[in-house]
Amino acid sequence: MALLRTRRSKFTALCLLAVAAGTIAYICLVVPRAQFLAPAPTPILYDRNGAFLAQVGHSDDGSGRIDYGYWPLEDLPDRFVKATLALEDKRFFSHAGVDPYAVGRAAWQNLSAVRRRSGASTIAMQVARMQQPEARTFVHKILEAGAGIALTLRYGHHAVLAQYLRLAPYGNGSHGIAHATRFYFGKPVTDLSWAEIALLSAIPQSPTRMNPLRPDGLRRAVQRGHQVLDVLQAQKIIRTDEAEIAHRQLNELRMPDLPRRPDALHVILRYHDLIETGRIKPAAANTPLIHTTIDLSLQRDVTALSRRFLDSWRSAGALQVAAMVVSRETGEVLAQVGSSNYYGRHAGSFDYTQIQRSPGSTLKPFVYALALERGILKPTDMLLDLPEGASGIGDADREFLGPMLPRQALANSRNVPATNLLRSIGLETTFHFLRDLGLHDLEIPADHFGLSMAIGSLPTRLDSLMRAYRALANDGQLQDLRWASEQPQQPSVRAVSLDTARLITSFLSDPQARLPSFHRYGSLEYPFPVAIKTGTSQGYRDAWAIAYSQKVVVGVWVGRGDNGTMNRMTGASSAAHLVHAIMDRVHESKPGDLADARFPTPPDRKPVDLCIVNGAANDNTCSQTLVEWLKPNEMPELTAKVPHLDTGAGTTPATAGAGARAASASLSTGRDDGGPQIHLAISTPARNSQIWRNPEQPAAYNRLALKAEVKPRVPQIVWYVDGQPFAVTDPDRPVFWPIQSGEHRFQIRLPYRDETSAVIPVYVQ
Structure with a gap:
């Protein structure tokens, strides 16, 4: 007997040890699950007029599915909570995470082979499963039960319920009721009707079978929604008359069309980067809505125009195009086309608004602006477009136009005057000025580029050019482009004086000054005031046009993803035509329209007729003149002046005269x-x-x-x-x-x- 008792004691001890070990193991498995886990809230992007633009979601582990939502709730929506509990866990507040009654009912139904079975998962257990999805086995059910109890004891019923409403799947990648109501109905959960509540609360049971955006899924969701309304009425949560109205509305409910991402993947990817890097943050973390500056209607039109024009240029070797439209006044980006087609051939996945390319002559206005700022250049100076001093630099037309006013030299985009100005200013000074404008971020010596910096050897990006040209359009104030109302806006800084900015604008907007290089009434001329500059890189690899009006700044790049050459595709013959079409779209101008307007004139300057060859004031005998805006101390004499050459920094009238005489000898x-x-x-x-x-x-x-x-x-x-x-x-x-x-x-x-x-x-x- 003693031996038997000893054996029984040992067996009991072993059993107790086994139970203790199992309990400890169970606790060790449950404890890590006893915490709230949720992906970060994903934002919804709207265009400037409130139209759906895109969502930025979370990629999963490689299956290709992207999940959205997970918006936390500041306050539990009372009506939706009642509907959810009535359907999922009506004794939620009376148990500690596991419902004994539901467990017993499920066990009886399983043992008795009842055809219709009910689950025993509570809200807390579903939270545990959604936070750590696993196979639906008995062992995992036991772990979910323990985790549900632990979550309830640790956080309380209201927090567990809020976590469920944050994680619950509502179909089509949407998670959480706050996101689902915005996604399906475009409104907050507090504004839902009883019919909409019944429909949405039915979906988490089987989001795929009850997908409300498919006819069969909507039919199933409506059927279950009627059951929800019946339960709510039986529990006296809604009155009989409310239930009748809700049943009728539920039968008549028509889901809106699924919000579809527009054909603007590059701009959406840019927003993704801006959000990921923290440059755009939603105003409310619980409701991450991003109100972008994009105008979807304009975006579609600019995309269509870009593709149509590119198709007409393909025979000349052009394979890609990029375009941007920015509000002149606010700097808001209204449209961006990164390539002809993200999924198309010819490296379409690259966003060419962000890729550095040779800018051609599009940097020349900033060289002239810097020369004016530093007093190296006056509007009455004569710049020589001659082989002498050209350092081997010529123009695409292989001609030289002789003495020219600065207005003509810039408007005609002559290379020799620009490089001579660059020589006078200094390479390093110009290089740092262009970096301050955001046109590059290089730390290498300016000598690496030499004088060709003025005509395209310094690479830059289209979005950088848009920012810099907006500074010219905005009276010299430089400011970052604005992509969303939630984007912190840094104060503007003065890049050049108001006087210089308006003077450069008058140069670029004067159609008469573009003669003879650019004929009248071509792609550079508009029925309303527009300042425009084109650029063509070496070997016709890049064609550019940047223009601004009183409303917008428009930029276009045309080229190839492989950096190959095109067949004599210049900025004026290609990109400028697309810019013109976009400008016409923005201004809604029609053939024959003519606006009686002009850009603001430079302050403290008066219009003077200058003879275009010698810069002298017109004495009514000069046959070709241009109107120039001059300060009182810049007024020329009626007698002709000798044009001067910018032969280097520190050039004086005496040395300029010597340079001119040397040029005459040549x-x-x-x-x-x-x-x-x-x-x-x-x-x-x-x-x-x-x-x-x-x-x-x-x-x-x-x-x-x-x-x-x-x-x-x-x-x-x-x-x-x-x-x-x-x-x-x-x-x-x-x-x-x-x-x-x-x-x-x-x-x-x-x-x-x-x-x-x-x-x-x-x-x-």
Whole structure:
């Protein structure tokens, strides 16, 4: 007997030890589950008019599914809580995480093989399962039960219920009731009707079978929603009349179309990056709604225009396009097209608004602005577009236009004047100025780029150019582009003076100043004020156009993802046409429209007619003039000035004159010190010609051809009309003078030399 008792005691002890060990193991498995876990709330993006733009969700473990939602609840929505508990766990507040009655009922039904079985999972147990999904086995059920009790004891019933309403699946990737109501109905949960509550509370039981965006799923969800309403009525949560109205509304409920992501994946990915890096933060963490600056209607139109224009350029080798539209006043990004098609061929997945490319001539306005800021350049200075001092740099047309006003030199996008200005300013100074504008972030020496920095060797991005050009459009104030109302806005900084910004704007918006490089009424001219600059990189790899009006800044890049060359695709012949179409769309302009408006003029400046060759004030004898805005101390004399060359930093009038004389020597085959004399003669028109002007003929055809005879040949001559310089040209090429009534005198001279032709009088009636 003693031995038997001893064996029984040992067995009992072993059993107790086994139970204790099992209990400890069970506790060890349950304790880690006894904490709230939830993914971060995912934002919903709306366009500037409140239309759905996109969601930024969480990718799962590789299955390809993306989950959304998980919005926490500040307050439990009373009506939805009652509907949820009536359906899922009506004794929720009377048990500690496991419902003994439900467990017993489920066990009886399982043992008795009742066909319709009910589960025993409580709200707390479902929270445990949603936080750590596992196979639906008996062991895992036991662990979920323990975790449900632990969660309830640790956090309390209200917190567990709030966690359930944050995690519960409502179909189509939506989790949590706060997100689901926004996703399906576009409103907060507190604004739901009883019919909408019944429908949504039915979905978590089987989100796939009851997908409300599919006809069969909606039918099942409605059927279960009627059961929810019946339970609510039976429990006297809603009155009979309320239940009747809800049943009727539930039968008539039509779900809105599934919000679809627009064809704007690049801009959505940019928002994802802005959110991930913290540059955009929702105003309310519990309701992460992002109100973007994008105008979806404009976005669609800009995308369609970009694709249509690109299709017409493919034969010339263009394979990609990027475009941006930014509000001039606020800096808000209204549209962005990163490529022709994200999923298309030719490296469409790259966002070309953020890729560094050669900017061509689009940096020239900032070189001129810096020269004006530092007093190196005045609007009346004459810049020489000549081979001398060009450092091997030429223009796409392989010609030189001679002396030019700064307005003409920039509007014609001449390379030699820009590089000479860069030389005068200094490479390092210009390099740092462009970095301050955000056009690059390089830390290498400026010598790496040299003078070609002014014409495209310094790489930059389209979005950086948009920011910098907006500073010109915004009277010199530089500010980051704005992507959402929730984006913290840094104060603007002054990049250039208001005077300089408006002067550069007047240069870029003057169609007359673009002659002869860009003809009138082409892609650069608008029926309303627009400042525009084009750019073409070496080898026709990149074509650019950046323009701004009183409303918007528009930028376009055209090129190839493989950095290959295109067939003579320039900014003016390609990108500028797309910019024009986008501008017309924004301004809603129609053919024949003409706005009587202009950009604000530079303060403290007065308009003055300047002769385009020598920069002198017009004395009513100069046949070609431009209006320039001058300060009182910049007013020129009526006598002509000698153009100067920017030969380097510290150039003085004396050294400029010396440079000009050196240039004159290079233009002539003779010398001032006794070299051969140059014979100059006018072959057309003949002396004392009588010319009749046809008043009904278009002005473009009322022209007189001027032809010269020069021996020996020289590179360039200057045509004078009525004593004023009219054109600098190759002597073998005719010049066309717009016919004007009256008596006129024509003469040829050599630049900076004494040789002249005889004066040829002509009479025009």
